[in-house]
Structures are given as C-alpha cells and as structure tokens.
Amino acid sequence: MPSSSTLVPLSAPDKAHFGLPDLPATLLALQAEETIAFLGTCRLLVCRGGVDLLGTTLTASRSNYPVFAPRSHAIPIITALPASPSSSLKVLALPEHFEQTCAQADAVVILQELRSGVEGLGLVVPPFEGIFSPSSSTSEDWGLAGFQPLTSDTYALQPYTLPGSWARAVDGFVPQERDPLEEKLKGRVALVRGMKNSGKSTFARGLANQLTTRYQRVAFLECDVGQSEFTPPGLVALHILTCPHFGPSFTHLLQPYKAHYVGSSSPRADPSHYLAAIDALLQTFRLDVQFIPAYADSDSPAQADQADTRIADVVPLVINSMGWTKGLGARLMQQVEDLASPTHIFEFSSLDGSTNPLDTFQPSSAWASRERQVIPLEPVPPSPRLAQYSAPLLRALGVMSYLHSAGEGTVKWTTALPLCAMLPWAVDPKLAFDQVVLVGPGAEDVVPSEVGTVLNGALVAFVALDEPAEHRPAAHAGHTLPYEQRRAPPSPFSSTCLGLGVVRSFHPTTGLMHVLTPLGPSQLSRARVLVKGELELPIYGFLDHRQTEEERAKGLGGVEWGKVPYLEWGGSRGVGGERARVRRNLMRRSHL
Ligand SMILES: Nc1ncnc2c1ncn2[C@@H]1O[C@H](COP(=O)(O)OP(=O)(O)O)[C@@H](O)[C@H]1O
Ligand SMILES: [Mg+2]
Numbered sequence: 001m002p003s004s005s006t007l008v009p010l011s012a013p014d015k016a017h018f019g020l021p022d023l024p025a026t027l028l029a030l031q032a033e034e035t036i037a038f039l040g041t042c043r044l045l046v047c048r049g050g051v052d053l054l055g056t057t058l059t060a061s062r063s064n065y066p067v068f069a070p071r072s073h074a075i076p077i078i079t080a081l082p083a084s085p086s087s088s089l090k091v092l093a094l095p096e097h098f099e100q101t102c103a104q105a106d107a108v109v110i111l112q113e114l115r116s117g118v119e120g121l122g123l124v125v126p127p128f129e130g131i132f133s134p135s136s137s138t139s140e141d142w143g144l145a146g147f148q149p150l151t152s153d154t155y156a157l158q159p160y161t162l163p164g165s166w167a168r169a170v171d172g173f174v175p176q177e178r179d180p181l182e183e184k185l186k187g188r189v190a191l192v193r194g195m196k197n198s199g200k201s202t203f204a205r206g207l208a209n210q211l212t213t214r215y216q217r218v219a220f221l222e223c224d225v226g227q228s229e230f231t232p233p234g235l236v237a238l239h240i241l242t243c244p245h246f247g248p249s250f251t252h253l254l255q256p257y258k259a260h261y262v263g264s265s266s267p268r269a270d271p272s273h274y275l276a277a278i279d280a281l282l283q284t285f286r287l288d289v290q291f292i293p294a295y296a297d298s299d300s301p302a303q304a305d306q307a308d309t310r311i312a313d314v315v316p317l318v319i320n321s322m323g324w325t326k327g328l329g330a331r332l333m334q335q336v337e338d339l340a341s342p343t344h345i346f347e348f349s350s351l352d353g354s355t356n357p358l359d360t361f362q363p364s365s366a367w368a369s370r371e372r373q374v375i376p377l378e379p380v381p382p383s384p385r386l387a388q389y390s391a392p393l394l395r396a397l398g399v400m401s402y403l404h405s406a407g408e409g410t411v412k413w414t415t416a417l418p419l420c421a422m423l424p425w426a427v428d429p430k431l432a433f434d435q436v437v438l439v440g441p442g443a444e445d446v447v448p449s450e451v452g453t454v455l456n457g458a459l460v461a462f463v464a465l466d467e468p469a470e471h472r473p474a475a476h477a478g479h480t481l482p483y484e485q486r487r488a489p490p491s492p493f494s495s496t497c498l499g500l501g502v503v504r505s506f507h508p509t510t511g512l513m514h515v516l517t518p519l520g521p522s523q524l525s526r527a528r529v530l531v532k533g534e535l536e537l538p539i540y541g542f543l544d545h546r547q548t549e550e551e552r553a554k555g556l557g558g559v560e561w562g563k564v565p566y567l568e569w570g571g572s573r574g575v576g577g578e579r580a581r582v583r584r585n586l587m588r589r590s591h592l
Contacts, residue, residue, distance in 0.1 A: 006030070006101060009143060010110065014095055018045060018110060019062055024143055025112035027098060029105035030080035037077045037150040037159060040132045041068050041114045044246075047092040049107035050081040055162045055170065055206035056244050057081065057213060060092050066114050066411045068247025070131035072389045074160035074202065074380075075150070076246060080107035113144045117406075118251060120415030123545045124404060125397050125538075127389070158385045163378040166203055170210050172375065173344055175311075177214075184214075187290055188316040191340055193333060194348025196323030196391075198379035201229055201249065203346065204320040209244035211318065216310045217242055217294055219257075219285055223278055223336055224322040226265040226391060230254040232402040232500055233395045234263050234461070234535045236274065238281040240289065240315070250394070250401040255408050255523070258284050261461035261489070261497040263439050263533015265395060266324060270439065271332055273489065279339050280492035289315050325350075343372055348379045396538035399459065402500065403541065407518045418544040420557055424504050424514035425524065429481055433530050434465070435490075436483040440534030444486045451483045452506045455513070455530075457566040459537045460503055462519065462527035466494040480511045489531050498523050502537055503530075505565075542567050 010018075010025040020043070028036070030051070045064035050057055053067070054076050069076050083106040094102060102108045122129035133148065135156060140149045150157070175184045192204040201224070211218040220239040222228045229249045231237045237259035245252040260277035267274030293312050319340055321333050337345070403419060406412035429436065438446055438454065446454050501517030517524060544556055556564045 006105070007142060008098065008101055010112075014098075015112075017095055018047065018064075018092070020045065020064065020110070020112055023113040023115065024145070025110055026142055026144065027101070027108065027110050029102045030107045030109065031104075032080055032082035032106040034080045035077050036111075037075055038148055039069050039071060039075065039134050039150060039157070040147045041066065041116055041118060042144060042147045043067070043112040043114045044078070045110040045112070047094060047108050047110060048102060048105065049083050051107050051109060052079045052081060052162075053077075054160055054202075054209070054246055055166065056209040056246075058244075059213075060108075062092065063243060064110075064112070065244060065246055066116065066251075068116075068118060068132075068251035070128070070248065070251075071135075071157055072128060072131045072386065072394075073158075073248040074386075075157050076160055078109065080105075082106050111142070111144060111147065113146060114411070115146070116411045117413040117415060118401075118411075119146065120413055121250070121397065121401055121404065124400050124415050124418070125393075125540045126545075127393055128397055156385055158383045160202075163380075165376065165378045166199075166206070169203075169346055169375045169377055170207055173207065174210050174214055184311050185314050186343075187314060188344070189319070189340060189342040190317065190344045190346060191319040191321060191337060191342035192346045192348075193321045193325070193337075194323070194377070194379060195325055195350050197382065198323070198348035198350075199377075200224075200320055200323065200348060201227060202380070203348075203377065204318050205229060205245065205249075207346075208241055208318045209246070211316050212241055212244050212310075214310055215314070215316055216308055216312045217289075217315045219289055219315050219317040221278070221281055221285065221317060221319045221340075223333075224320055225262045225267060225274070226322065226395065228398070229320060231256055231259060232399045233265055234459075234500070234533060235259045235261055235497060236277045236281060237497075238285060238289075250398050251411075253398075253402050253405055255499070256497075257289070259497040260492045260495070261463065261500075261531050261533060263461065263531060263535055265391075265535065266322070267332060268328070269441055269534060271328065273439075273492075275332065275335055275339070277492040278336055282339055283493070285315075285317055290317070291315075341372070345372060345374045346377055347374055348377050350379075396540060399500075399535075399538055400540055402518060403502065403516065405518045407520055408523070415545070418546065419502060419504070419516055419541050420544055422516055424516050427513045427515050428511060429506075429513050429530070430511060432527070433482055434528045435487065435530070436481050437487050437489050437529060437531045438483075439489055439531060443532075447485060448481070448483050451481050452508050455481075455503045455506050455532060457505075457537060457542070458503050458532045459500060459535055459541075461500050461531040461533070462498045462517070462524060463490055463495050463529040463531055464498055464526040465490055465528045466496075480508060481506075490529055495529070497531075498527055502541065 006029040008027045012022055015022055015025055043064050044067050046058045046060050048060050050059040119132045173190055192200045194200050208218050208220050218241045220241055222237050225234055228235055230239050237256035240257045258281055262274055291314055404413050404415050406414055499519045501515050504514040504516055506513045555561045
C-alpha cells in the first residue's frame with residue numbers, strides 16, 4: 001500500500017490533459033511490487049511504466065478502464081511492475097508539476113471516481129447489498145467516492161491470486177512483442193474446461209484481457225449458459241472484445257456480435273439446439289471474424305487507428321465451457337471441442353482426482369492427429385467466503401444487472417425505479433413479431449389460447465432473422481399472437497438473439513404488450529421472433545425495492561398482496577409456477 005505522500009489530487013486542467021472526465025481523481029507514484037487492494041469501483045489509467053491487474057499487464061497508454069471490486073468475488077490488486085526499458089518507451093507526458101513526485105517511481109497511475117450506479121443493484125437484489133463497501137469504516141480516504149483502499153480490513157474477503165500455472169499458461173498462449181510476424185499471425189483458439197467453480201471464467205476472462213493488449217480484437221465464445229460472461233444467463237454468445245474488462249461478469253454486460261438463446265441455465269432440455277447454436281457461432285467466427293481485419297467492414301481503411309500497434313490481421317478466440325463435466329455434460333463438451341478444434345486446451349484438474357472414464361475427454365478421430373496442446377491448470381481452492389453467493393443468486397444478479405443497465409456501451413446502471421415502475425415500450429405483437437416461440441420442458445403443451453397468460457411477466461429473448469420474409473408464418477386469423485404450438489425456435493444458422501427483456505403485461509383485448517428491455521430502439525426494431533424459455537424473471541424483478549418493511553408487509557405498488565399480479569404471497573412462486581412441470585426431455589441418440 002503506497003504512503004499518502006505519493007498521492008496527488010488532479011486539477012481540472014490535469015484531467016483534461018489525460019482526457020479524463022471532470023470527476024475527482026488522484027495520481028499515484030508507485031515503487032515496483034507496491035500494491036493497491038480495494039473494494040468498490042474506480043477508473044484506472046496507467047501513465048508511466050506498467051502494472052498488473054487480475055493477471056493482465058497494463059502499460060502506459062491513453063486508455064482508461066473501469067474496475068469493479070465487489071466482495072462477492074475475488075478482490076483485485078493493482079501491483080506495480082519494475083520499470084523496464086520497454087515500458088519506459090511508452091510514457092505519457094506528465095504535466096510538469098508531477099515530475100518531482102514521479103521521478104523515482106516505477107509506475108504512475110491515476111485512479112478516478114467512477115459514477116456507474118452499480119452499487120444500486122444491492123438494493124434490487126438484497127443478498128448483494130453492500131458488496132461494494134467495506135464491512136467496517138476504514139481510516140484511509142483518498143477522496144474518491146465509492147473507492148475504498150484496503151489496508152488490514154481484509155477479514156472475510158478473498159483476494160485475487162495468480163497461480164503460477166495460470167501465469168505460465170497465459171504467457172505461452174499470448175504472442176510476445178519480439179516474436180516473428182509468422183508466429184503472431186497464427187490462428188489461436190483456446191478452450192478452457194473443468195469443473196464448476198474451478199476458476200474457468202476468471203481464467204478465461206484474464207486470458208482474453210491479456211490478449212487485448214496484443215490484438216486489436218479478441219473473440220470470446222461463451223458456452224456456459226448458466227454463468228455467461230458478457231450476457232445475462234441463458235445465452236451462448238460470440239463477442240468481439242477490443243479492451244480488457246476488470247470485474248465480475250455482472251459488471252460488464254455487452255452487446256454480443258452474435259448470440260443464440262437457449263433459455264435455460266443448462267443445455268439439458270435441448271442438447272441438439274445448444275450444439276447447433278455453438279456450431280453456428282463458430283462458423284461466424286471462422287467466416288466473418290478470424291482473418292478479416294476490422295477495417296474491411298468500414299468504408300475507409302484510413303479510419304483504422306494508426307497509433308494502435310496491436311495485431312490487426314488475425315483475431316484469437318477464447319472459448320469458455322460449462323462446468324457440467326459428468327455424463328451427458330461431458331459428452332456435450334466433447335462435441336463442442338470437436339467443433340471448435342482448439343489449438344490449446346486449458347484444463348482445470350479435478351480436486352478429488354476421481355473421474356469416470358466415460359467423462360474424460362478424448363480427441364475424436366476426426367482431428368486426433370491435429371496439433372493441439374493440453375495445458376493443466378491449478379483449480380482455485382473452494383472459498384467459504386464466496387460460497388454464500390450461489391450460482392442461482394449470481395444468475396438472478398446477472399439478469400437484474402442487465403435489466404437495470406442504462407444500455408449499449410455504457411457503464412451505467414439506473415436503479416432508482418423498480419421494473420414495475422419503469423416506462424415500458426408498448427408493442428403490438430402482431431406487427432412487431434412474426435413468431436412467438438416457447439421452448440423448454442412443458443412448453444409444447446401450451447395451447448394458443450393460453451400463450452398470452454404464459455408471456456405475462458415472462459423473461460423473453462428478442463431474435464432477429466437473417467431473412468425475415470422467408471419465415472413469415474401463415475396468417476393467424478383466430479389468435480391474437482403469432483403462436484403455433486410445438487414450433488421450434490429459429491435456426492441458429494439464420495438468426496441472432498439481440499438481447500432479453502420482460503413482457504410486463506399482455507392485454508388480450510387490446511392485443512398490446514408492455515415490454516421492458518435495455519435494448520435501444522434500433523436493436524429492438526430488428527426483432528422478429530419472441531422466444532420464452534425455461535428461465536423466469538427472478539423474484540427480485542417482481543418487487544419494489546423502494547418500499548419500507550412496513551409498506552412491503554401490506555402489498556406492492558398500493559395493491560394488497562392477495563391481488564398483486566403474478567405473485568402468490570407465502571408460496572412466492574414466480575409466474576407460471578403452477579404451469580411449469582418438471583420434465584427433463586429424454587436424450588435421443590440423434591442428439592449426439
Ligand atoms: N485466481 C483467483 N484467486 C482468487 N479467487 C478466485 C480466483 N479465480 C477465481 N476465483 C473465485 O472463485 C470463484 C469461482 O470462479 P469462477 O471463475 O467463477 O469459476 P468457474 O467459471 O469455473 O465456475 C469465484 O468466486 C471467483 O471470484
Ligand atoms: Mg464460469
């Protein structure tokens with residue numbers, strides 16, 4: 001922890017000099033190996049030397065990054081790296097009055113207040129209340145609201161540590177600056193696999209982050225529908241990343257390049273749709289992304305940033321897999337691996353060392369002879385401190401974070417209003433959608449007259465079709481909604497999921513639907529198909545967090561509990577609780 005003498009608040013002209021917004025900011029001069037651990041949020045800019053953050057090396061540049069450090073996940077630590085000849089080449093010019101403070105420093109960073117509103121999610125999803133603030137007040141105050149440097153107050157926190165095997169694995173995969181061009185231009189595909197909670201997502205995110213320091217674009221394929229990295233749960237998605245993302249997944253929900261809705265927290269109900277979705281995303285990666293420079297899409301190649309020295313001609317791919325590694329899950333992951341033919345497989349060994357011989361991954365004959373490396377990694381030891389944040393709770397947080405996010409490309413959340421008080425889009429589904437599709441166990445039993453009831457209060461996906469006209473169904477004279485029982489979702493090869501939303505109400509007489517979604521009008525208007533899957537809106541989405549205990553005891557939004565729509569007090573079941581029958585679709589031979 002640096003002493004406060006090396007902390008210098010920035011003036012307004014200083015901030016303008018670094019291209020930073022006019023919010024409180026402080027400059028820190030660090031000696032090699034000095035560390036800053038913190039809770040909360042901030043914006044980070046490295047202006048001299050380099051630092052390590054969550055396994056990613058950041059060197060001086062004009063780019064600044066939001067960093068999110070909640071206690072529900074491993075706490076990030078900024079570590080100053082020793083000054084090296086190569087890092088000193090990349091110095092940002094400092095205003096003169098800082099020169100004296102920084103003369104002896106190995107690394108100089110600026111930390112700035114980040115007003116994202118992410119803390120408000122703790123009010124919406126109470127199990128996460130206060131995750132961005134320390135449990136006791138600390139004496140250190142750096143003048144940045146929402147940012148708490150940690151000194152000894154580390155009780156009940158889990159710091160991020162970088163196991164040696166992880167660091168070596170990343171170094172071995174990411175090309176070095178001194179590597180010959182030929183080496184740099186190789187197509188690299190990494191697949192991360194292992195058990196639940198072994199650290200897959202954290203490692204995959206770190207690997208993608210480090211790759212963004214060498215490549216202008218990095219592709220990320222999420223195959224874990226239960227814990228998606230850059231989208232809410234239920235989706236398999238292909239992302240193109242251009243900068244690192246520091247924080248757990250609920251703090252960086254991005255618009256995917258292409259995505260498909262599975263509608264469940266596991267591919268169990270429809271393995272063949274899951275595999276087709278991944279296959280389609282891999283094809284998109286190979287055909288549209290891997291060797292096509294970004295500026296090929298834009299009108300003028302001159303738009304490509306001349307100052308960006310990162311590799312532009314090839315895009316590496318990082319694939320994160322699901323933690324379901326037994327039985328059917330293992331066989332599905334084997335198929336994903338065959339489709340992806342990774343050049344490197346990063347494998348978390350199982351802690352107990354016991355594996356069923358059927359569950360071990362063996363290269364199938366199709367590409368057994370191909371070159372690939374399997375790199376074993378140490379799993380993170382189970383942490384009792386983080387265990388209270390279970391997978392279903394994190395999924396609920398992911399959905400609520402998405403629904404409260406201020407929209408595309410922003411790091412902002414608005415939680416002043418609960419979902420029940422937000423202004424919705426009024427949509428005429430007959431005009432807006434060609435099809436309404438229900439997927440998941442029991443969906444095939446929903447008759448057309450009931451579909452409006454099923455959609456009320458439902459979490460839904462908006463899907464765009466490549467060729468909308470071809471899929472236009474025959475007229476549905478009798479029904480208000482374009483729904484056909486047992487209709488399959490659109491093929492992943494000719495559609496993409498734009499994002500999710502909530503059907504807050506469907507009025508059968510007017511035929512109007514009220515829809516909430518962070519998608520902007522340009523995206524939303526591309527949607528032609530509405531898909532409802534097995535995933536329901538979390539209970540937090542039905543409540544009003546502004547209420548006092550006393551108000552909540554009486555009812556919701558001025559309506560007494562017995563009459564509140566969608567909710568049954570006491571049973572507290574979500575909408576459709578009475579409808580959803582537990583039925584796991586049987587696995588058919590044709591699925592594999
Ligand atoms: N290197 C690490 N140091 C400390 N904690 C970690 C590290 N990697 C992961 N964790 C914590 O372990 C838990 C599981 O990690 P995660 O990456 O989500 O695993 P998986 O994707 O395999 O389920 C998370 O709470 C995460 O914050
Ligand atoms: Mg994961």
